[in-house]
Structure formats: C-alpha cells, structure tokens
Amino acid sequence: MTTPGSPRKADGRAARWAGQRERRRREFVEAGLRAIARHGPGVSTEQIAEEAGVARTRLYKHFAGATDLQRAIxxxxxxxxxxxxxxxxxxxxxxxxxxxxxxxxxxxxxxxxxxxxxxxxxxxxxxxxxxxxxxxxxxxxxxxxxxxxxxxxxxxxxxxxxxxxxxxxxxxxxxxxxxxxxxxxxxxxxxxxxxxxxxxxxxxxxxxxxxxxxxxxxxxxxxxxx
CATH class of the missing domain: 1.10.357.10 (Tetracycline Repressor, domain 2)
Incomplete structure (x- = not known):
C-alpha cells in the first residue's frame, strides 16, 4: 500500500495531467484548423481562441507561444x-x-x-x-x-x-x-x-x-x- 504523497501516486497524477494537457492541445489544434477555414490564412491567435471557446491566455498555458501553436497546426x-x-x-x-x-x-x-x-x-x-x-x-x-x-x-x-x-x-x-x-x-x-x-x-x-x-x-x- 502506498502512502499519501508517495512517488507512485505522484507519478500517476503527473501522467494524468500530461494526458489531459495533450488532449487539450489536440482540441486547440482542431479549433485552429476550423478557425483557418473560417477566417483565412491570416487567422489570429484571438480568433483561434474564440473558436476554441477560451481566452487567448488559456491557449498559452498549453503552447509555448504562437510559433508552437503554428507548429502543432x-x-x-x-x-x-x-x-x-x-x-x-x-x-x-x-x-x-x-x-x-x-x-x-x-x-x-x-x-x-x-x-x-x-x-x-x-x-x-x-x-x-x-x-x-x-x-x-x-x-x-x-x-x-x-x-x-x-x-x-x-x-x-x-x-x-x-x-x-x-x-x-x-x-x-x-x-x-x-x-x-x-x-x-x-x-x-x-x-x-x-x-x-x-x-x-x-x-x-x-x-x-x-x-x-x-x-x-x-x-x-x-x-x-x-
């Protein structure tokens, strides 16, 4: 049996967080594709965030800036x-x-x-x-x-x-x-x-x-x- 705060539980939480973060990244990328189709090649980060239904600052919790988002798209x-x-x-x-x-x-x-x-x-x-x-x-x-x-x-x-x-x-x-x-x-x-x-x-x-x-x-x- 593991105790609270043990490495195994910490590793499990980290894995779940990593999986959730990756899922959210994929969702934002799909929103980016929809925003590009809607607004054209000059789409802004704000428009992608709007398509995803979040504030732009939320995007940057999952991407290291605009270039990282562009790379993922x-x-x-x-x-x-x-x-x-x-x-x-x-x-x-x-x-x-x-x-x-x-x-x-x-x-x-x-x-x-x-x-x-x-x-x-x-x-x-x-x-x-x-x-x-x-x-x-x-x-x-x-x-x-x-x-x-x-x-x-x-x-x-x-x-x-x-x-x-x-x-x-x-x-x-x-x-x-x-x-x-x-x-x-x-x-x-x-x-x-x-x-x-x-x-x-x-x-x-x-x-x-x-x-x-x-x-x-x-x-x-x-x-x-x-």
Missing amino acids: AERAGELITTEFTPLWDPPGAPRQMIEHAIGAHTRWLADHANLYRYLTRHSLSGHSGTRDVVADVKTAIARQLTTLFERYLARFGLDTRPAEAIAYGVVGLVESSTARWLENPRDLGEAELATLLARWTWHILDDTLRTGGVELDPGKPLPSA
Missing part, C-alpha cells in the same frame, strides 16, 4: 494530408486512370482546403525558427513515392531508370505550382478542368520518356504488373 495538417494521399500509392487500372485519379485527388484537396494551404505556405515562408514546412515535406514525400513507382515501371520495360527522380519531381512541381496559382487566379477554369489538363500534360511527359526508349503504351489499357 502544421504537424496536424501533415497528418491529414498523408492520410488523404496514402491510397494513391497503390494505383489500379490504366495509365490515364491512374494519373487522373492521383492528380484529381491532389487538386481536389487543395481546392477544398485552400485557406489551410495558404496558411501553411505563409508560415513556412515566415522564417520562424522550428516551424515545419509541411508543403515542402508533402511535395518531397509525393515525389519520392512517384520516383519509386516510375523506377519500377521503367525497369519493367527495360528502360534506363535514372530519369525517374527528375520526372517525379518535375511532375510534382507542375501540379503543385499550377494548382497554387489557380487557387489565386482561376480565370474561370473549373477544378475538374484543371485536373484534366494536368493529367494530360503529365501523361505526355511520361509518354515521351517511354517512346524515347522505344516503348509505346495505350494509356487506356491496364499496365502489366510492375
């Missing part, structure tokens, strides 16, 4: 993006279907979360020490996955796999920069139209690489197993 956004894009790495079907599915998911997510994307971009460029650049992280993760996928298929067709990384990063740059600009100035171009254009351009890049190696594919027919 960025980390949560990174988790959401990773979850959204994970199914894209086992693409079924024909090349055209695979490309349209992947690019459609990318442009759709950015269109649906435009304020969050702008918020992440703004804070990644702010120069705040320790603030995670989620946009760069996601682009790198997608490019690496595509590199692996392209290498597998180039090898399957007996082609040089060295260009795979350059192609992957080029495709990611094309899609991300085009969609980012479209968010700011759509010029009466719908999201589905943009995705269709980007999918067509991406296929032309891949088709040129294959044809240079003497391989011609029908983009409407399923690929052989890689």
Whole structure:
C-alpha cells in the first residue's frame, strides 16, 4: 500500500495531467484548423481562441507561444494530408486512370482546403525558427513515392531508370505550382478542368520518356504488373 504523497501516486497524477494537457492541445489544434477555414490564412491567435471557446491566455498555458501553436497546426495538417494521399500509392487500372485519379485527388484537396494551404505556405515562408514546412515535406514525400513507382515501371520495360527522380519531381512541381496559382487566379477554369489538363500534360511527359526508349503504351489499357 502506498502512502499519501508517495512517488507512485505522484507519478500517476503527473501522467494524468500530461494526458489531459495533450488532449487539450489536440482540441486547440482542431479549433485552429476550423478557425483557418473560417477566417483565412491570416487567422489570429484571438480568433483561434474564440473558436476554441477560451481566452487567448488559456491557449498559452498549453503552447509555448504562437510559433508552437503554428507548429502543432502544421504537424496536424501533415497528418491529414498523408492520410488523404496514402491510397494513391497503390494505383489500379490504366495509365490515364491512374494519373487522373492521383492528380484529381491532389487538386481536389487543395481546392477544398485552400485557406489551410495558404496558411501553411505563409508560415513556412515566415522564417520562424522550428516551424515545419509541411508543403515542402508533402511535395518531397509525393515525389519520392512517384520516383519509386516510375523506377519500377521503367525497369519493367527495360528502360534506363535514372530519369525517374527528375520526372517525379518535375511532375510534382507542375501540379503543385499550377494548382497554387489557380487557387489565386482561376480565370474561370473549373477544378475538374484543371485536373484534366494536368493529367494530360503529365501523361505526355511520361509518354515521351517511354517512346524515347522505344516503348509505346495505350494509356487506356491496364499496365502489366510492375
């Protein structure tokens, strides 16, 4: 039996407090995401606190300043993006279907979360020490996955796999920069139209690489197993 004030009871209280503090941090981060969607990328700490239903000073009991809050929001956004894009790495079907599915998911997510994307971009460029650049992280993760996928298929067709990384990063740059600009100035171009254009351009890049190696594919027919 332990006595009042014993180390075991103290450790239990500390663990419960740590768990409660972490739960409250998550709640405030989710409130931050809602506030960004409501108020835009220039959301203030006061607006996040209002969304959470607390005074701003309460936020700072759980975060070491605005930068810590921004970092936590960025980390949560990174988790959401990773979850959204994970199914894209086992693409079924024909090349055209695979490309349209992947690019459609990318442009759709950015269109649906435009304020969050702008918020992440703004804070990644702010120069705040320790603030995670989620946009760069996601682009790198997608490019690496595509590199692996392209290498597998180039090898399957007996082609040089060295260009795979350059192609992957080029495709990611094309899609991300085009969609980012479209968010700011759509010029009466719908999201589905943009995705269709980007999918067509991406296929032309891949088709040129294959044809240079003497391989011609029908983009409407399923690929052989890689």
